Amino acid sequence: MRPKNLEKEEAIRSIALQIIAEEGLENLSMQKLAKAANVSPRTIYIKYENKEDFLIKLFIDEVIGSYEKAVLEKFDPEMPFAEGVKRLWANAFRYFKENKHYYALMQYGKSSPLLNKAYQERGIRQGDFFAPVHSFLSFHVKEGTIIKLPMEAHRALLFAPLFDLINEYFEHTQRPKQVITDKVLADCCEAVIKGLLK
Amino acid sequence: MRPKNLEKEEAIRSIALQIIAEEGLENLSMQKLAKAANVSPRTIYIKYENKEDFLIKLFIDEVIGSYEKAVLEKFDPEMPFAEGVKRLWANAFRYFKENKHYYALMQYGKSSPLLNKAYQERGIRQGDFFAPVHSFLSFHVKEGTIIKLPMEAHRALLFAPLFDLINEYFEHTQRPKQVITDKVLADCCEAVIKGLLK
DNA sequence: CAAAAGTAAGTAAACGTTTGTTTACTTACT
DNA sequence: AGTAAGTAAACAAACGTTTACTTACTTTTG
Numbered sequence: 001m002r003p004k005n006l007e008k009e010e011a012i013r014s015i016a017l018q019i020i021a022e023e024g025l026e027n028l029s030m031q032k033l034a035k036a037a038n039v040s041p042r043t044i045y046i047k048y049e050n051k052e053d054f055l056i057k058l059f060i061d062e063v064i065g066s067y068e069k070a071v072l073e074k075f076d077p078e079m080p081f082a083e084g085v086k087r088l089w090a091n092a093f094r095y096f097k098e099n100k101h102y103y104a105l106m107q108y109g110k111s112s113p114l115l116n117k118a119y120q121e122r123g124i125r126q127g128d129f130f131a132p133v134h135s136f137l138s139f140h141v142k143e144g145t146i147i148k149l150p151m152e153a154h155r156a157l158l159f160a161p162l163f164d165l166i167n168e169y170f171e172h173t174q175r176p177k178q179v180i181t182d183k184v185l186a187d188c189c190e191a192v193i194k195g196l197l198k
Numbered sequence: 199m200r201p202k203n204l205e206k207e208e209a210i211r212s213i214a215l216q217i218i219a220e221e222g223l224e225n226l227s228m229q230k231l232a233k234a235a236n237v238s239p240r241t242i243y244i245k246y247e248n249k250e251d252f253l254i255k256l257f258i259d260e261v262i263g264s265y266e267k268a269v270l271e272k273f274d275p276e277m278p279f280a281e282g283v284k285r286l287w288a289n290a291f292r293y294f295k296e297n298k299h300y301y302a303l304m305q306y307g308k309s310s311p312l313l314n315k316a317y318q319e320r321g322i323r324q325g326d327f328f329a330p331v332h333s334f335l336s337f338h339v340k341e342g343t344i345i346k347l348p349m350e351a352h353r354a355l356l357f358a359p360l361f362d363l364i365n366e367y368f369e370h371t372q373r374p375k376q377v378i379t380d381k382v383l384a385d386c387c388e389a390v391i392k393g394l395l396k
Numbered sequence: 397c398a399a400a401a402g403t404a405a406g407t408a409a410a411c412g413t414t415t416g417t418t419t420a421c422t423t424a425c426t
Numbered sequence: 427a428g429t430a431a432g433t434a435a436a437c438a439a440a441c442g443t444t445t446a447c448t449t450a451c452t453t454t455t456g
Contacts (some may be wrong), residue, residue, distance in 0.1 A: 001451045002405045024311045026224040036241045040407045111305035156362035164354035179348040195393030200431045238433045
């Protein structure tokens with residue numbers, strides 16, 4: 001039996017992310033992807049049932065999976081609050097800085113009904129990631145460090161501004177001056193922390 | 199000369215927003231839209247040059263335009279800081295609550311390269327909206343009420359969590375219990391304000 | 397321990413559909 | 427009578443996916 005060529009599988013995934021980032025999810029076609037990855041359309045269908053299956057697996061396994069792993073690096077739910085938040089922000093920012101193409105699909109995950117459905121259906125596995133962050137937050141609520149809010153609200157206050165800042169960061173890479181400096185990022189992180197403290 | 203049927207124009211726009219919200223931007227086709235709006239494909243092309251032109255005009259004129267107008271209602275750049283932020287939040291939340299379909303395209307505006315390009319090209323007109331918010335922020339920086347940051351960072355801290363909360367709100371309308379209550383929203387708004395205060 | 401048999405990976409070309417857009421025509425008003 | 431709005435039907439191109447075939451490797455066999 002002829003063995004799989006793992007380079008081809010990898011090329012399919014990474015070129016798909018590149019097309020999505022540069023031309024948008026609505027401009028990704030299977031034929032275009034196959035051509036760009038230097039592969040026959042059929043090759044994509046060996047591993048993936050159809051386009052939907054491909055996009056969902058790309059989104060969940062590739063993007064979310066590696067993002068979650070990166071964000072939790074050297075993070076401990078019992079860290080002091082400010083320190084923990086700074087770690088999460090630093091990890092996420094570094095991750096996207098180094099994986100720009102992942103960011104675009106991540107953003108589509110918030111608007112595309114297809115990916116949204118996939119994200120919800122995954123259910124428990126999402127918890128796998130958010131569990132440490134969740135217990136970090138509950139811990140500090142119990143300790144009286146921060147205000148009590150539903151998990152969704154905590155998450156919005158903690159991470160939403162960061163994603164906006166990353167977006168701005170990328171938009172300024174092609175402009176004369178980067179406004180999202182490390183200093184700005186640190187100041188914003190401090191503001192987020194301060195807002196949550198009791 | 200036969201006069202325009204304004205109802206048809208309106209149907210095209212509103213049904214497009216509905217399809218985008220329910221099936222995603224990548225599933226909106228001109229033929230599907232024409233059929234759903236009970237109109238010939240040609241009719242769409244009377245007013246719009248092509249699909250791209252249609253989407254950009256839908257996004258800019260329809261969605262952004264009405265959003266900006268709604269958010270600035272009863273807002274004054276010289277309002278006390280906390281009061282001003284609460285007004286902006288309340289306006290934006292009410293607007294999307296009443297115009298759910300607009301929210302989906304707004305989110306696509308952040309990820310789709312097409313709409314992103316349109317948004318940037320509009321340039322000055324975006325300023326038209328953000329100008330009052332911008333001078334509100336500069337005013338309070340000068341007064342020493344809030345910390346100094348680039349405009350982009352202020353905007354991220356102020357509005358990004360709100361959009362996340364609106365998203366959660368919509369996702370919970372189909373579930374047994376709404377977690378994004380007025381109380382939660384108000385608490386989050388307070389946290390955002392507190393974070394920005396000096 | 398080579399050569400033949402077996403098999404999944406991979407390809408090129410094509411399938412029927414759907415896409416964005418246009419053509420040729422009709423309608424409803426000034 | 428004149429004209430832009432609007433329609434039904436069609437266009438080539440592109441779509442997602444499949445068919446028929448070849449390739450490159452593993453395993454079995456003599």
